[in-house]
Amino acid sequence: MKKVIRTSDFPIVRTKQGKLHGYQEDDVFHFYGIRYGRAKRFQLPEPEPKWDGIRDAKAYGYICPLMPEEEQPEESPMAAPGNSFEMQHVYWPMKEQCLYLNVWTKHLDKEAKKPVMVWLHGGGFSCGSSIEIPVYNGHNLCDYGDVVIVNLNHRLNCLGFLDLSSFGEKYKYSGCVGMADIVLALQWVRDNIEAFGGDPDNITVAGQSGGGGKATALLQMPPADGLYHKVISQSGALRNRPDTNIADEKKHWQTLGEKTVEVLGLTKKNIDSIDEIPYETLAEAVVQAGKELGMPQGMMLFEPSPVEGYYEGLASIVGFREETKQIPVMAGTVLGEFSFMHYLGDKKQYTEVEKYNILEQTYGKYTMSIIKEFRELYPKLDILYALSVDTLFRLQTLAFLNQRSQFSKAKCYNYMMNFIIPYMDGLAPWHCSDIPYVFRNVEMEPAHCTGYQYAEKLQKKISKAWVAFMKKGNPSTRSLRWSPYTKEHPNRMIFAEECGIEEKDDTKLLKLISR
Structure with a gap:
């Protein structure tokens, strides 16, 4: 039987924003639902303000609202709940204010300096959450590898990646604010992870599927420089598009934003009202816009939109940034x-x-x-x-590795x-069948x-290879x-x-x- 400890004054961690009260399960400390920021719709996020007193950190935070999905036939192996036997799913209360993260650690000593893995969830750039798949739970990997595990929620779909920059400076970053959330979470890790026994100078960003895509996208983001030191992409390399250019890529995502605004019956004069439209109405408009434009549906509808100096765009289009030459990659x-x-x-x-x-x-x-x-x-x-x-996924991953290995010093x-x-x-x-093996959670999946x-x-x-890569950049x-x-x-x-x-x-x- 597991041994769980939580008293009125234990375990408590002091972060730069305030105190958090988690719990201990066997040898691992759990801190859940840590709010790392807040954000207005379509705007860059801001760090969570300081607070007085002690915040509870024993329950997960809100997840990002999900897009309306077309129902799968009941006999389809992809239909829920039928496919929960192959890969279990957990659904959780949703809210636009969804910037929360979770931490697993064996140490609450600032001098412990343990390697840190920041895990980015899958679901493309459209759906998913840090707890959607139970095997994301970091307890076993933390315990086995003596590493610190962090995972997080961020804005997705039209809330995180709808490019409205055609409608003015206010919406300049709207097509990649979901990635901006991840950058903010990494800043939180840099500033606070020592209190959880982690080493802010040894951060591995990892993810599977969309999470792997997000991890590789960080290589193209100047504001993320210095916030991570290694990258793992599991079935997640982004599209290989060497035959296009960055202007066309940007226009592609702007067109989806423009068509969505048209579907909503808005114009440049009253565009600000899009900030108050109910999420369900906005999401349905984006789906309709995508269909009218002949764009891929479901999880494939969204990706980060380039913003010069912030997210430079796909490496297959613009090349890798010189600032990332020293970062080892496993894919x-x-x-x-x-x-x-x-x-x-x-x-x-x-x-x-x-x-x-x-x-x-x-x-x-x-x-x-x-x-x-x-x-x-x-x-x-x-x-x-x-x-x-x-x-x-295999062809995209090999294209990524071919380009990266010719460029990188690492x-x-x-x-x-x-x-x-x-x-x-x-x-x-x-x-997704690789995830239980990485997190040492195979027994969770029937x-x-x-x-x-x-x-x-x-x-x-x-799991041993993943821990080795976290520790020294070599698996x-x-x-x-x-x-x-x-x-x-x-x-x-x-x-x-x-x-x-x-x-x-x-x-x-x-x-x-x-x-």
Whole structure:
């Protein structure tokens, strides 16, 4: 049974804004719902003012309001609550004032100087929260690695990334205030993390999916310089768009803002009233505007919009900033991502001819070439898993690493998680399935515990590598030695039943599958 301690005067931490009262669970201190700032709609955030007395820090803070979503068919494996077996979700009270963060630590001594990981949640730039997925809980990783874990909520979707800059200086930053919130949270970490036993000079920013995208976006933000020292992007590299220019990119996001204002029936003369429009009305208008413009829907509708001197834009368009040359990066993906949903049952029931015929239905004349490449890359996997190979996240991640490794003085590291989960007769790892292993929370996810004999061993190897990277910018451990990634030597760490580094380029397979 867990041992929880909370008395009238313990544990209490003094931050620069005021005192916080959390609780201790076994050897880990928990401080939840710490307010790090406030923000008016579409404006840059401001730090939380100082307060008198002691604030409770035992419950999570509000999360950002979510966009209206199209319902999934009940039989869809992506439908909630059905998909909670594969990846559990938690929904929480929502409010526009959502700038809250959480801290897990084993020390309340300023001299402890432990490495810090600031975790950015997934959900694109549109949805999600710091507690949406229970396996974001930092207790186990904090306890195992003796590191400080921070995660946070920030503005999302139209509240954080709707570019209204066409309507005047007041809205100059509106297309990236969600990223500004993250910068403010990092400033809070710099100013206060010592009180939680953390080292403000050893901060790793990490995230998965949209969180990984946010982590890499920080590399393009001058106001974030000096606030972090390493980056981990899990299935989260932003779009690779070398064929466009920054002016067109900016106009793309401004157009969505302009169309939204048009849908709302507003003009430049009365644009200020957009600050008071009910959130639901605003969100519905953005969705309608996106549809009228033929833009991607759902989580893909939003990204940060460039603002000169604040967020410079995608590195694939403008290049990386010189100020980030010394920052090491680790980036990778899982084999299946959103392509994992091929319920073919026990693969042993098919003959080789039947397997070929199944693959041919999807890949046509490229089937034989795909089988050849797949077997060279994954000799221990059944060829039917070629149906589950993700191309979207993997291609973007490799493009990011190729560009970054040629630019950076610091090293880049790449990984591929291709462990097969016995659930449903064996599935390739899906989008988000890596998170429990990083946070040492595999037991929280039923799908990962269905006859999975090496889950505990794999969890240890993965979390140990992440902790090593947090500590020294190199994920190598005694049991797993990593070689850096370069375009000439595309080394990748394989996380599977047998783990190890290999120099193999999967670009050819990805391009064949993408045809």
